[in-house]
Amino acid sequence: MTREHDRFAQSASQDRGLSPLVQARLWLLLPLLTLTACEVPGQLNPRLIGRDISGAANEARLPPPGMDRPSPNLASVPPIPQRPDPAARLALTQGLQAQRDLLNIPLPEGRPDAPLTEGQADGRPSIPAGPPRPAVLARAPVIPWTTQAPAQPAAGEPSPDQVIPGDVPPLPTPDLLAPALPSPDLLAPAAPRL
Secondary structure: OHHHHHHHHHHHHHHHOOOHHHHHHHHHHHHHHHHHHOOOOOOOOHHHHHHHHHOHHHHOOOOOOOOOOOOOOHHHOOOOOOOOOHHHHHHHHHHHHHHHHHOOOOOOOOOOOOOOOOOOOOOOOOOOOOOOOOOOOOOOOOOOOOOOOOOOOOOOOOOOOOOOOOOOOOOOOHHHOOOOOOOHHHHOOOOOOO
């Protein structure tokens, strides 16, 4: 019985047609194939690494801006501007220092602030000096704290809410009645389909 079993095992391995070395190589290649199908970072993705090595990634990039223009000519650069005379520079510096010194002077106490009610130019609206006054609303009617009791009907007359003993109340209107029951065939379970 063991001979038959050994013969069966040999025939099964020969039917596959793959040697153990080829099978081992396929098992080593399997993780690489699965990595290409997964979403992995670019540093580990074999497809992107191959594109970087072959240079295909650089061919897909746009050229840098200005590559279609001729190289610049240094003769077209304008000359250095002339420096203004020292007197003009000194006057400008002194004017800026005077404006900076005005910032250090404190404002006088109790100075009346001028309301900004005039427009600065034609067509511009004026700027108000303060917030607008609150709106004047109409006075609401007075609501009394106590309520008066409703008027009592006369002793012999029943109120419309009261039912006199012995009287039969009227039947409800049809819209207040319950809807009709559905037909029995709707209430029965559906017959199984064969």
